[in-house]
Amino acid sequence: MAGLPAFLEGFDYNVFAFSSPAIIESIQAPIAMLGLLTTGQAVGAALFSIVGGFAFDRLSVKNTILISVALFSVFTFVSGFVSSLTLLIIARLFVGIGIGMFQAAILSFLGDIFYEKRGSALSTFSVFYGGGMFVGPYLVSAFLPNYHTSFIVTGITSLITLILIYLFIPKTYKQIEKQKFKMKELLNKNVILISIASFFYGVTLFAFLGFSSQYFLNELSIPSGQAATIFSMYGIAGVIISFPLGMLADKFGAKRVFILTALFILIGSIGLFSVGSNILLLGASALIMGAGVGLPGFAVAIGQNSVGEHMAGTVSGWILFMFGVGQIFGGPLFSVLLPLGFVNAGLISLGLPILLCVILSLFISNGSRVSLKSKQEYPA
Numbered sequence: 001m002a003g004l005p006a007f008l009e010g011f012d013y014n015v016f017a018f019s020s021p022a023i024i025e026s027i028q029a030p031i032a033m034l035g036l037l038t039t040g041q042a043v044g045a046a047l048f049s050i051v052g053g054f055a056f057d058r059l060s061v062k063n064t065i066l067i068s069v070a071l072f073s074v075f076t077f078v079s080g081f082v083s084s085l086t087l088l089i090i091a092r093l094f095v096g097i098g099i100g101m102f103q104a105a106i107l108s109f110l111g112d113i114f115y116e117k118r119g120s121a122l123s124t125f126s127v128f129y130g131g132g133m134f135v136g137p138y139l140v141s142a143f144l145p146n147y148h149t150s151f152i153v154t155g156i157t158s159l160i161t162l163i164l165i166y167l168f169i170p171k172t173y174k175q176i177e178k179q180k181f182k183m184k185e186l187l188n189k190n191v192i193l194i195s196i197a198s199f200f201y202g203v204t205l206f207a208f209l210g211f212s213s214q215y216f217l218n219e220l221s222i223p224s225g226q227a228a229t230i231f232s233m234y235g236i237a238g239v240i241i242s243f244p245l246g247m248l249a250d251k252f253g254a255k256r257v258f259i260l261t262a263l264f265i266l267i268g269s270i271g272l273f274s275v276g277s278n279i280l281l282l283g284a285s286a287l288i289m290g291a292g293v294g295l296p297g298f299a300v301a302i303g304q305n306s307v308g309e310h311m312a313g314t315v316s317g318w319i320l321f322m323f324g325v326g327q328i329f330g331g332p333l334f335s336v337l338l339p340l341g342f343v344n345a346g347l348i349s350l351g352l353p354i355l356l357c358v359i360l361s362l363f364i365s366n367g368s369r370v371s372l373k374s375k376q377e378y379p380a
Contacts, residue, residue: 008073039329044096121246200353269350273350299323
């Protein structure tokens with residue numbers, strides 16, 4: 001049940017990414033504004049990841065998820081019906097706020113309640129996210145150039161998700177002893193390194209989400225149906241591979257799987273901008289890149305393993321905040337590099353940050369959190 005918002009997130013990302021060229025054209029905005037739109041969403045997600053993580057440690061997790069999903073639902077629906085660039089930027093900002101809050105709360109919830117199988121539990125989020133990424137392009141391409149229908153479907157699906165969360169996520173799920181927050185415990189060496197690595201992945205991800213549809217549809221002149229298939233490969237990889245990778249993380253350590261997922265993203269990123277318009281190779285590259293979709297979850301697992309149980313939400317929010325800050329720079333970086341051509345802009349804005357992520361991950365440890373004894377009722 002907690003994974004359903006992840007499906008909505010992935011669905012929205014690809015629905016908007018695939019629809020954005022048509023939306024930009026309909027409101028008569030320059031194509032370079034795609035970078036600004038992804039930045040607005042990333043700002044909201046980054047800032048409110050901290051809020052979501054803090055709320056997990058101190059407030060009701062159930063209410064945090066309900067509020068954030070409701071906020072996301074309203075503004076993802078609005079995104080498909082705006083009439084100006086200003087309104088579109090505002091809508092995507094609030095979509096990001098909702099995503100930031102429920103990402104932090106849900107990943108904290110899953111990692112904390114299933115701490116002994118944290119890799120598998122957190123990979124569930126990635127499975128649902130990948131499912132949304134897989135479905136989104138097919139839905140949009142079926143209706144283009146009339147993209148409004150896709151956002152109506154998103155709104156209805158979000159409403160159903162809200163009802164299910166209200167009915168099935170409990171008010172209270174565990175007990176824990178309250179402890180004082182210590183900044184030095186949060187910002188230990190391991191958390192700092194995994195946070196910076198997550199920042200670089202954020203740059204790569206939003207450079208990809210901000211301009212890949214424009215690259216496929218306009219630069220390579222790939223028909224929308226084939227472009228949808230390429231996009232869907234990214235999503236289906238998350239569905240198929242994320243959970244097995246989570247099991248590997250539980251068995252061999254989250255660090256090794258984090259490095260592996262970062263390498264998948266690096267190889268896929270280079271492939272997407274190196275194989276021209278070859279549909280099979282583009283699809284294979286998207287599939288390989290999508291195999292790394294669970295990277296933020298493994299980053300959170302390492303972070304939670306590196307602090308005390310009472311700080312699970314705060315450290316999750318901090319790592320996702322850094323991930324979100326990286327997202328802020330992804331779209332603008334691609335925009336700045338566009339004069340070099342789509343291929344060079346893609347290779348640099350996707351390839352270089354994720355390479356730095358791989359290098360940093362070599363110096364990270366798995367962490368070794370010991371679970372605290374439960375003493376006090378902990379609200380969900």
